[in-house]
Structure formats: C-alpha cells, structure tokens
Amino acid sequence: MLSVKIHNLSLKNPVMTASGTFGYGEEFADFVDLERLGGFIVKGTTGSHREGNPYPRMAETPSGMLNAVGLQNGGVEKFCHEVYHRIKHLDTNIIVNVSGSSIEEYCDVASQIDELEKIPAIELNISCPNVKKGGMGFGTNPDMAAQVVSEVRKVYHKTLIVKLTPNVTSIVDIAKAVEAAGADSVSLINTMLGMAIDVEKRRPYLSTITGGLSGPAVKPVAVRMVWQVAHAVQIPVIGLGGIASANDALEFLMAGAKAIQVGTANFIDPAITMKIIDGLEDYCNRHGIKDINEIIGII
C-alpha cells in the first residue's frame, strides 16, 4: 500500500530520514525499527576527515533551529572500512550523502561509495550552507550544478540523487540543470540560510555568524518548492523540510514528492518516523487508498 519507487530503488514506504539528523542509523536503533524505514541517508561524507566548525554550532529559533556543524565526519575511507560493515546488513535503502569542496573530491567520494554493494544510491550534497569552499557554491548556479553532476555521473553508476538548496532565486532552474546533467532524482530542500543574535551578549549565537535553518518554520517554503520542481522535471522528487507528522508528509506527497525525509523532528521525538509510517497507513485506510501513488502529485 505504501511502497514507492525512486528510479531503481524500491522503498517499503515513502519515509526516509535526512542526512545529518540521523547519524548512521545506529544512534536511533533503540527507538526505531530501522528496517521499517523506506530508507535513511547517512551523514554527509567527504574525501577526508573533517572537524567541522567551532562550538557553538546550534541555536534554537521559533519553531526551528539553526545549525552550522560544517560537515564534521570521519571521511569516506572510514565510512567504507568501518561504518559500512556495521550497518550493511540492514534490510532498507542506505543512502550516503556525498559532499566536497571540489569536483574532484565529489568524484573521489562517489566512486568509492559506488564499490559498496549494499549502498544503492548517493545523495549529492551541492547545498550545504556551512562550509566556506564548495557545498552551496555548487548548488546556487545552474552551470556549476550541472558540471558537478555530469562529472559525478561519469564515475557513479547507481541511483544519483542531487540535494538542492532553497537559497536561490529559482530552484526550478537548478533542478532542470541537474536533470539534464544526468541526475536520477532530486531531494529538496536543504536548510535555509539564517542568523540569530544574542542581544544580551551582543553577538551572533553561532560561531560562524550564519547557519542553516530547519524545522517546522521552513515547511511551507519547502512544500512550495517541491510543488514547483515536481511540475518542472520528469525525475522523481524527494521532499523534506520541517516534516514532523504524517499530515506534513502527506502535504509533500500531494505536492509531488515521491518520498520524503524527516530531519529535525528526529531530535524532538526519536521515534517520529515510526509514527509517520503508522499515520500514512491510517490515512490510506480512512480514505480507501490502496496505493499511496494515487495521491502523489495530485495538486
């Protein structure tokens, strides 16, 4: 009833978790049956180990939070040699978020992940707002976005998802450019660039001054962008941004997302993904829907 397809991936249901909010899945194993998820996207992985930005890296804002973690991760070799072997037995779609500062780095990471049998897809992160070099720089210009996607396409042979930033004038232009360059799917939205100031201390809350806004505060923007992109491209769209309930997930599906990712809500209720799957089943039962695809993109 809930199964969906994203290019070559079969998902048990449309519910996945967003990169950077769910670690490597293991952190949530006490709360969630990981194999019940449609899939999960592991932490952004770069060519070598990164320490990320200095503390403080997080600030709470109304119905949301800003983060400036800055892609802290152990690097692709550590992922391939250690983490992968701990999680590869899981019967779900494990997708690696691939990040970098240069086209060479994206290609290097993607080609190493390509070798891993149990990783059926990567999510190319051309939208991180918290690194000085690369990241969002590739995702705000259609030509640059197309260039990095077409280079990665040459070395990566499985399902290639490209994660888009909302910090652009026309996200549709970027989506069309990466589709033409060979992307199999797009996921959106990454965080929105934001800022918050501690007026008592008279300084920004974040060590990096600006950071990425996530949580329910961004949801209407995300739904709008998913709707625009879903009408403009042929490849499947994965929706994310502030999803915290089955109703939120349904908004994205109706707006045109084939699948969704839950991010910040995992911090507030570590078992939220299970409740969202239950809620989607309940919705289908109440409305006599036999196949969730019946309501995808109806708006």
Added chain:
Amino acid sequence: MKEIHDFKVLERRQLGSRYFSLVLEHGGKMQPVAPGQFVEVLVEGSRQVMLRRPISVHDVDEQHGTMTLLIQIVGNGTRRLAALQPGDRLNMVYPLGHGFSLPLPTPHSPLSTLLVGGGAGIAPLLHLSKVLKAKGVDCTILLGGRTAELIPVRDEFQPFGRLCIATDDGSLGHKGLVVEHPAFSERYDMIYTCGPTPMMKAVARSAAQRGIRCEVSLENMMACGVGACLCCVTDTNQGHRCVCKDGPVFDISTMRKWYENA
C-alpha cells in the same frame, strides 16, 4: 537501553528562587541510570522552545522506579518546566551519555575521592556520592556558590561523605572559591567535578598538576542527545567529540586543549 517514556511528577520542591526539584515516577520498569548520565525532557506548548532540554539526573531510586531532577531556572525551557505540578506528565528520553567512572576499592587499597560541584552542577554529584558510598569509597563533597542560597540541597549530601562548603561572600563555610578551600588541596585518588566552566577548568588544571585522575561533566547546548546531529561538540585531544554521547563526563587526560584554554 534508551527509551522514550512519559514519567509522572510525584513531587515538586522549590529550592530558593532559582532552583526546583522534581521527583518523577516511571510507573513500570525504569531503565538503569548510571551516575553522570542525563535525560532529555520535552517542553510542551511553546513555539520558542522546540528542542528537548538536557538535564542531569540528581538521584535515582531503582526500587521505587523514580528519579529526581534538580533544575536551575535559566531560560524559556526551564521556566516552563518550573510550572509542572504533581500529577503532570513529563516525556523524557533516557538514559543518555557516558557517566562517571566508578573505580573499585580493594581491602588493601581504599580509595579517597573528591567531588567538586558548583551551582546546578551539584545535581549529578548526589547520585554519584550515593553509589560511591555503597561501594565503600571515601567521598569528600565540596560544594561552592556565590552565596549559601545558591547551594541548594546541600544537606542531602550529609550521609554520603564529608561535606565542605565554599561561598564567595562567606555566608556559609569557607569564604572564597572551591579551589581555595583547604580540603581541595588534600590528597585524593580521584576528583570528579561538575559546575560552571571556569570552576571545572581550575579544578582540572590543579588535578593535572598534582597528577590526580580527574573527570569533568560538561554541559553544552544540545539538539539530538544521541550523537547524531554533532551540535554539542567540545574540543578534546582527539578533536571534536559530542558532549551528549562521548560525554557528558570526560577524563581530563583527553581534555588538555579544553582546560588549558581559559
């Protein structure tokens, strides 16, 4: 095993103007909580407070399935928690983090420990002193604050060791900082500390100089509480580590970069 559970507030005590404590009942089989571990509590009904708040566990009664939290009112989240009344429910994710190490004494080598707490940082030291006492470890408990009013629940520590107090204004115990208290410079096998960062750094520097093993319990702003979001990191000798998962308790032998940086 970590769980998400609705606890029932059994008792609420106001402790001066800035602190209160909550006794929370599980109602079933409570997961074991080690000294130094913490909980993340859900603060409901506010758009300003979305994320859970990390709170140290002050006391645990496994037999009755209760735990006590000692909370300092500092911002929007803790102010809302202060409004909880007996009978209310409080949703918590627990037990979280890596607690204090508990070295075992032998008949031939008894252990003497010093527990140094300041402000709300005294919270996890009660559970620790209780567990150490039960293991036959000698505890000296040194609590500090600007004034006596800022050292809540000091009497609860009496049964578990020698209690020493330092206040900046001399309203109780020794006048001055905890590190200036005569008991601080005695010889110990292990020092544990939790409190304001400058206090913990001063304790850690002194312990390092004297070659005494020392653990500090840190408090950074957190989101997930389980090591996934990487928001709450601290500097360690091995680079950034999560306070929520790798800590909150760290051995200072891994924290030179942290305590040397005033």
